[in-house]
Amino acid sequence: MIRKFDFLVIGSGVAGMSYALKVADAGKGKVAIVCKTTLEEANTAKAQGGIASVTNMEVDNFEKHIKDTMIAGDFIxxxxxxxxxxxxxxxxxxxxVKxxxxxxxxxKGDFDLHREGGHSEFRILHHADDTGFEIQRGLMEAVRRHPNITILENHFAVEIITQHHLGIEVTRRTPDIECYGAYVLDPDTQKIDTFLSKVTLMATGGTGAVYATTTNPNIATGDGIAMVYRAKGTVEGMEFVQFHPTALFHPGETHPAxxxxxxxxxxGGILRLPNGEEFMQKYDKRLSLAPRDIVARAIDKxxxxxxxxxxxxxxxxxxxxxTKHHFPNIYAKCLSIGIDMTKQYIPVVPCAHYMCGGIKVDLNACSSIRRLYAVGECSCTGLHGGNRLASNSLIEAVVYADAAARHSxxxxxxxAFNDKIPEWNDEGTMSNEEKVLIAQDMKEVGQIMSNYVGIVRSDLRLKRAWTRLDLLYEETEELFKRVKATKDICELRNMINVGYLITRQAIERKESRGLHYTIDYPKHAYDQK
Incomplete structure (x- = not known):
């Protein structure tokens, strides 16, 4: 089946939906939002803390926010x-707000501003402790009532379409790669349809699910990054995986923690050992409010x-x-596992949280592939550098979605639509035995990444990860060629691709910088000279 949309949006978080609303309002064609589960299930909805913006001009200004961002990003x-x-x-x-x-x-009727680690001023707007959920709610209602937006839930984008699918050789040196849409798996027919578009926006979110424990939902398998990498697009900064210092320690919950x-x-929360002893004074003068990379490494140590x-x-x-007023959801969650946080310590542990790298884009959110934009966590705008400043991600998604909308x-x-694109070849069969292999391989990817490419790395660990991921890659590609494409095997392919990219780019960075810390190069490159 062939479907045509002027604007094809792959992903349904704050990035994808705010872009869709802007281009739909312009009335320049039909807009489709393709999301692999439902609109509700996006990383955006999991964001608790808030969204950063200079608001109180009496004490805050753009220069302070810029400085804080550059410092947190380790000046990359x-x-x-x-x-x-x-x-x-x-x-x-x-x-x-609109x-x-x-x-x-x-x-007084002004925004109630919070302050978070790495920020020099109170500039975090929030909605109690479920800001992301509120943003997702508002945007979902807006896109659902927009007459020019088609929402396709439980549809899975398998590959983006380029000249490669016309039989033309495409390499990383090809200067004019173009995106003509995507091949998308329909859950009802279990067939892969051809979605042709004039422009495509990748807004598929992050990569946390490639680790054994993550704050991300299970769907965060790095699909957009993997698709663009396979299409020979530029991907960078993948070594910078942010581990949130404080996920609730509850062994039964790992995806998401x-x-x-x-x-x-x-x-005013203070990090302590279980015996009550403070420890952040040993690592940073900002104590518990140091940037996330410092706090996560301190906890790990x-x-x-x-x-x-x-x-x-x-x-x-x-x-x-x-405390109950400011953090009602966290209070209820802790109470549900027998912890009254107003009287007892909250057990916490770092886990994979945010990808600072991704599909390389310019100031207009254009990727290296023509007609293809990338926004949100799957993109690498350059904002985060070596480490994302808290609450900068949601506002980055909104600002770059606007830039992408204006440019597109x-x-x-x-x-124009490229009508020469062939339909997907869906030969092959999937057996129950093979599904068992896929589930096992997904677990193995998580173990490899958490054990060898985690908060603290070394050349030996990275080489071991590379070797094991390479074996999984060969096995999975061989399987993919002879079975019918399903969401499970496509996600596994994407997870392996993303794990490979994180590992390879970590190997290439011969220094410790931002979120990338290796015991073999414990200093910045410029400190080693």
Missing amino acids: SDPAAVEQVVKNAPQGIRDL WGINFDKNE YLITEAMRGY EMKIHGLDHVCLDVTHKDAEE LEVIDQY
Whole structure:
């Protein structure tokens, strides 16, 4: 089956939906949002802490937010990308409010601002402790009532379509690769349909599910990054995987692990060992409010020194009613596993949280492949550099979705549908035995990545990961060629591709920088000279 949409959006978080709303409002053609599960299940909805924007101009300004972002990113961030996001953030907030998103306000009617690790001022807008859920709710309602947007839930994008599918050789040196749409698996027919588009936006979110424990939902298998890499697009910064320092330690929940927001440390939460001893003073003068890479490594080291499987976050010294008011969902979650956080420590552990790298894009969110944009966590704008500053990701998605919408609306009249694209060859059969192999291989990817490509790395660990991933790659590609494509095997392919990219780019960086820390090169490259 062949379907045609002027704008094809793959992914349904804040990035994909805000882009879809902007281009749909322009009335320049039909818009489709393809999401692999339902609109509700996106990384956006899991974001608790908030969204960063300079709001209180009496004490805050753009220069402070830019400086904080550059420091957190270990000065690898692209200054142009940082400036674009910071200076356009207030307009992004206004857009979200226009679409029906509610942010908490104080008794004066101003935004109730939080402060998080790495920020020099209070500039985090929030909705209690479920800001992402509120943003997702507002955007879902807006896209569902828009007459020009078609929503295709439980549809899985298998590959993007380029000249390769016309029989033309495409390599990483091909200068004019073009995207003509995507091959998409229909859950009802179990067939792969051809979606032709004039422009395509990749907004598939992150990669956390390639690790054994993550705050991301199971769907975060890096699909967009893997598809673009296979299509010979540029992917970079994959070595910079952010591990959130404080996920709730609850062994039964690993995908996703429950996030204990950074805002709780901004509120005054103190990291302690289970015996009550503080430890962050040994690692950074900012203590529990140091950037995430520093805090995560400190926790990892303390756990190894003392043989612990977790550390603790303490808010028992804060007013109990105020704590419940600010963090009602976290309070309820902790209570559900027998912990009253107003009286007891919260057990926490670092786990995979956010991908700072991804599909390389310019200031207009254009990838290296023509007619293909990338926005949100699957993209690498240059904003985050070596480490994302807390709450910068949601606003990055909104700002770059706007940039992508503006640019694609300007150029879409230059493009036409490519009607020469062949339909997908769906020969092959899938047996129950092979499904068992796929499930086992997915677990193995998680174990490889967590054990060898985690918070602290070494040349030996990375080489071991590379070797094992290479074997899985060969086995999976052989299987993929002779079976009918399903969501499971496509996700496994993507996870292996993403694991390979993280490992390879970690091997290539011969220094410790930002989130990439290796015991073989413990200093910055410029410190080693």
